[in-house]
Amino acid sequence: MFDYKAAFGNAVDQVRAEGRYRVFADLKRVRGQFPRAVWRRDDGTEQDVVVWCSNDYLGMGQHPEVLTAMQAEIDSVGAGAGGTRNISGTTRSAVDLEAELAAWHHKEAALLFTSGYVANEATLTTLQRIMPGLIIFSDSLNHASMIAGIRNGGCERHIYQHNDLEHLEALLAAAPADAPKLIAFESVYSMDGDIADLAGTIALAKKYGALTYLDEVHAVGLYGDAGAGIAERDGVLDQIDIIECTLGKAIGVMGGYIAADALIIDAVRSWAAGFIFTTSLPPALTAGALASVRHLKAHPELRAAHQARAQALKERFLAAGIPVMPSESHIVPVHVGNPVHCKMISDMLLEEHGIYVQPINYPTVPKGTERLRFTPSPNHDDGMMDALVTAMDKLWTHCNVARLPAVA
Ligand SMILES: *Cc1c(COP(=O)(O)O)cnc(C)c1O
Secondary structure, X not given: OOOHXXXXXXXXXXXXXXXXXXXXXXXXXXXXXXXXXXXXXXXXXXXXXXXXXXXXXXXXXXXXXXXXXHHHHHHHHOOOOOOEOXXXXXXXXXXXXXXXXXXXXXXXXXXXXXXXXXXXXXXXXXXXXXXXXXXXXXXXXXXXXXXXXXXXXXXXXXXXXXXXXXXXHHHHHHOOOOOOEEEEEEOEXXXXXOEOOHHHHHHHHHHHOEEEEEEOOOOOOOOOXXXXXXXHHOOOHHHOOEEEEEOXXXXXXXXXXXXXXXXXXXXXXXXXXXXXXXXXXXXHHHHHHHHHHHHHHHOHHHHHHHHHHHHHHHHXXXXXXXXXXXXXXOOEEEEOOOHHHHHHHHHHHHHXXXXXXXXXXXXXXXXXXXXXXXXXXXXXXXXXXXXXXXXXXXXXHHXXXXXXXXXX
């Protein structure tokens, strides 16, 4: 008979052998004290830590307006949505949130999904069903959820080198002029912190008759006067066909969505299995996200403070000879270049300095580019930054990791 135990054991062993077996730190966030948390060790003892790698970029997951809205919604309508949107899960805060999101991105309509992953996967799969013969052009560093959606549909696809518009144009030019085409890309790439050329990509899409599909997951709430993302910052909101975002990072709650013309949204709503056949988000989440988006729209000073903190950390690391990788965004990646060192530094930061930052190793990033990825928020104060830079400086010496200018 089949040895089931061996199959599962082999699967885990393989991950271990590749050095990418994960152990999750047991962290309890402390309400109102973001980015502080309590870490529980394996032996049950606890230590206060400062989290430096959260994607809750602005601490909105702890914001009083968000918490109040969520609590009020539970008090008023209860816990679960009660079903799929088609059956019984269309709640008022979901409808209001979709209207708010559509207006934010200057689109006619928006559609909620249970996560950003599901939004990408379901939408990209469904677009291939709606447009048989669709050819998708996908940036080589696109997120796993986009790749999953593109593959699921089984259409012809071409991967262009990361942010390389010459390569993209060569691929577009080689495709049949009358075929339906879609360019799928991100604005802020979250591991390197670089930003795509939106205007250049849009120009190519127009020249070759392609639609544009933009993942703004790491930009929404953070860029543009009203916080709608890089497309707003660059003044091209009306020229991106489909924008996809998460409610789980800067917005601080959970869920995902797309925003587009009403007809596109209507078609996806009618065809996407990943939308139709799953229970919709609980009302407390949609109410919390709605409060968060309204707050983010009205508070550009949060975005200014966020950028200032990221810039300050980059400068302080550079001054200490810590090899910050070039990043045009709020993401502060530090090059280590070795998976063992990367894990060791991360462990020592946690155990000896109460600083939590995840090591980023292969396959999330290419081998030899292992790194620590810091995401400072407006809530990371000068004292926290002093402690971080001092600890990193000590560990860099202790572990004998290359300093600048050894890393170009
Ligand atoms: C995190 C992430 C997603 C998925 O969003 P979730 O809401 O966490 O499922 C999609 N795209 C990118 C680029 C991401 O980093």
